[in-house]
Amino acid sequence: xxxxxxxxxxxxxxxxxxxxxxxxxxxxxxxxxxxxxxxxxxxxxxxxxxxxxxxxxxxxxxxxxxxxxxxxxxxxxxxxxxxxxxxxxxxxxxxxxxxxxxxxxxxxxxxxxxxxxxxxxxxxxxxxxxxxxxxxxxxxxxxxxxxxxxxxxxxxxxxxxxxxxxxxxxxxxxxxxxxxxxxxxxxxxxxxxxxxxxxxxxxxxxxxxxxxxxxxxxxxxxxxxxxxxxxxxxxxxxxxxxxxxxxxxxxxxxxxxxxxxxxxxxxxxxxxxxxxxxxxxxxxxxxxxxxxxxxxxxxxxxxxxxxxxxxxxxxxxxxxxxxxxxxxxxxxxxxxxxxxxxxxxxxxxxxxxxxxxxxxxxxxxxxxxxxxxxxxxxxxxxxxxxxxxxxxxxxxxxxxxxxxxxxxxxxxxxxxxxx
Amino acid sequence: xxxxxxxxxxxxxxxxxxxxxxxxxxxxxxxxxxxxxxxxxxxxxxxxxxxxxxxxxxxxxxxxxxxxxxxxxxxxxxxxxxxxxxxxxxxxxxxxxxxxxxxxxxxxxxxxxxxxxxxxxxxx
Ligand code: SF4
Ligand code: SF4
Numbered sequence: 001x002x003x004x005x006x007x008x009x010x011x012x013x014x015x016x017x018x019x020x021x022x023x024x025x026x027x028x029x030x031x032x033x034x035x036x037x038x039x040x041x042x043x044x045x046x047x048x049x050x051x052x053x054x055x056x057x058x059x060x061x062x063x064x065x066x067x068x069x070x071x072x073x074x075x076x077x078x079x080x081x082x083x084x085x086x087x088x089x090x091x092x093x094x095x096x097x098x099x100x101x102x103x104x105x106x107x108x109x110x111x112x113x114x115x116x117x118x119x120x121x122x123x124x125x126x127x128x129x130x131x132x133x134x135x136x137x138x139x140x141x142x143x144x145x146x147x148x149x150x151x152x153x154x155x156x157x158x159x160x161x162x163x164x165x166x167x168x169x170x171x172x173x174x175x176x177x178x179x180x181x182x183x184x185x186x187x188x189x190x191x192x193x194x195x196x197x198x199x200x201x202x203x204x205x206x207x208x209x210x211x212x213x214x215x216x217x218x219x220x221x222x223x224x225x226x227x228x229x230x231x232x233x234x235x236x237x238x239x240x241x242x243x244x245x246x247x248x249x250x251x252x253x254x255x256x257x258x259x260x261x262x263x264x265x266x267x268x269x270x271x272x273x274x275x276x277x278x279x280x281x282x283x284x285x286x287x288x289x290x291x292x293x294x295x296x297x298x299x300x301x302x303x304x305x306x307x308x309x310x311x312x313x314x315x316x317x318x319x320x321x322x323x324x325x326x327x328x329x330x331x332x333x334x335x336x337x338x339x340x341x342x343x344x345x346x347x348x349x350x351x352x353x354x355x356x357x358x359x360x361x362x363x364x365x366x367x368x369x370x371x372x373x374x375x376x377x378x379x380x381x382x383x384x385x386x387x388x389x390x391x392x393x394x395x396x397x398x399x400x401x402x403x404x405x406x407x408x409x410x411x412x413x414x415x416x417x418x419x
Numbered sequence: 420x421x422x423x424x425x426x427x428x429x430x431x432x433x434x435x436x437x438x439x440x441x442x443x444x445x446x447x448x449x450x451x452x453x454x455x456x457x458x459x460x461x462x463x464x465x466x467x468x469x470x471x472x473x474x475x476x477x478x479x480x481x482x483x484x485x486x487x488x489x490x491x492x493x494x495x496x497x498x499x500x501x502x503x504x505x506x507x508x509x510x511x512x513x514x515x516x517x518x519x520x521x522x523x524x525x526x527x528x529x530x531x532x533x534x535x536x537x538x539x540x541x542x543x
Contacts, residue, residue: 013465074474075508076473076508145424162449165453166453175511180507181451
């Protein structure tokens with residue numbers, strides 16, 4: 001058998017004309033489909049019931065946020081950035097404020113207390129994001145009881161976040177220079193027993209996923225992504241950690257005060273959908289104990305929670321990363337000395353995981369598609385890149401970053417139009 | 420664990436439901452909630468900081484109507500709740516604490532114009 005060469009994805013024609021040889025059916029999922037809450041277009045090439053290859057088209061949800069940021073001040077953007085994603089709002093805000101802190105030169109003025117509160121917000125977000133995800137995964141696998149159980153228990157952490165910040169999913173606790181609101185001792189004392197209660201419930205959830213045959217059989221050995229394939233397709237976050245790539249920004253390049261907490265990196269080597277689930281459940285437990293540590297540390301830490309940051313940010317550029325619930329979140333900002341950014345770029349985690357997920361599908365049954373597609377925690381407000389519309393012909397194209405850069409370089413070099 | 424999850428199902432049959440019968444019962448809204456704004460026109464110094472910081476241009480500095488011009492000669496913020504994203508930046512920047520976000524989250528209106536609150540008729 002000839003070894004299959006690695007074919008780049010994101011290329012399929014909508015009529016299926018460049019489908020891989022051997023495929024006899026082509027199934028088009030989305031962009032509007034009851035499976036996904038968000039718009040993406042999957043094209044699955046089948047031979048009989050087995051997937052030969054899968055492709056994806058994205059770009060239905062492009063919102064032009066980076067451009068909008070250039071029209072607002074750095075301070076206002078603190079409230080725009082978390083809207084990049086409904087679930088991981090705190091991590092976007094955290095990475096953004098770290099960029100601004102560095103550019104404004106106030107990085108060393110941020111107190112320990114402010115950093116601890118930022119970390120609490122991040123970890124609480126990881127807990128509720130993972131709990132939401134494995135609930136939906138169970139729903140996709142046809143196990144709705146688990147969906148209701150996990151979402152019911154998720155309310156505990158949501159209530160804590162709401163109590164601390166005033167909002168359930170968009171805490172917006174951070175500002176350049178520190179945090180907006182303090183966590184008082186009464187609030188922390190109220191939250192601690194609730195965290196203990198939630199830990200027991202998440203342990204029970206893990207037991208269900210591991211021991212309950214009806215869900216375990218649905219996830220085990222499904223959509224295996226081996227370590228070699230993972231290295232080729234370079235997934236990040238829990239998707240990579242389930243395939244034996246123990247990489248977590250919090251451990252590898254610690255930011256805030258992650259190196260001062262006592263926690264361990266969770267990773268599995270199996271690479272199937274069950275492993276991605278267990279990675280996330282174990283991470284939830286890990287985050288819960290980190291939250292408890294943070295609340296304990298908050299009792300003794302002192303300091304101003306907000307350092308003064310001038311509205312005008314001196315010229316400079318900085319790129320930094322953070323570990324979002326879904327993977328690696330990269331922000332890059334250029335300041336030009338005014339109070340508005342010159343350019344701001346967000347690389348959200350879901351985009352990095354698509355290739356690995358498409359690789360996962362090769363050779364699987366069509367009936368397993370929902371759980372495999374769900375396995376990387378798709379979030380299309382994270383994913384969408386650029387759609388170019390030619391205003392004379394009305395032609396639309398969706399291109400990735402590399403292609404865009406190549407085209408732009410060519411256009412500039414030979415002084416010819418972009419198309 | 421053949422019976423495990425079934426046990427959970429039976430347990431739930433006999434416990435109180437998670438949901439509440441709104442509007443007869445309601446959850447308490449935490450005091451930090453970012454809801455409708457309250458505005459105290461008497462402490463406002465018309466500095467305009469709130470209107471400048473608002474990322475959504477929901478706040479606009481307007482003059483008082485002629486009959487109240489004598490008492491309130493300067494410009495005061497008028498809010499369009501429909502544009503507001505409840506970020507709370509106006510509350511943070513106001514030097515006098517005249518503008519505050521309250522716990523009222525019931526802001527739906529039948530008429531689109533009702534979302535605009537003039538500084539004279541804002542609740543305190
Ligand atoms: S809460 Fe934010 S969006 Fe709303 S009026 Fe205040 S500054 Fe503007
Ligand atoms: S409400 Fe506050 S910030 Fe706005 S104009 Fe009045 S004093 Fe200034």
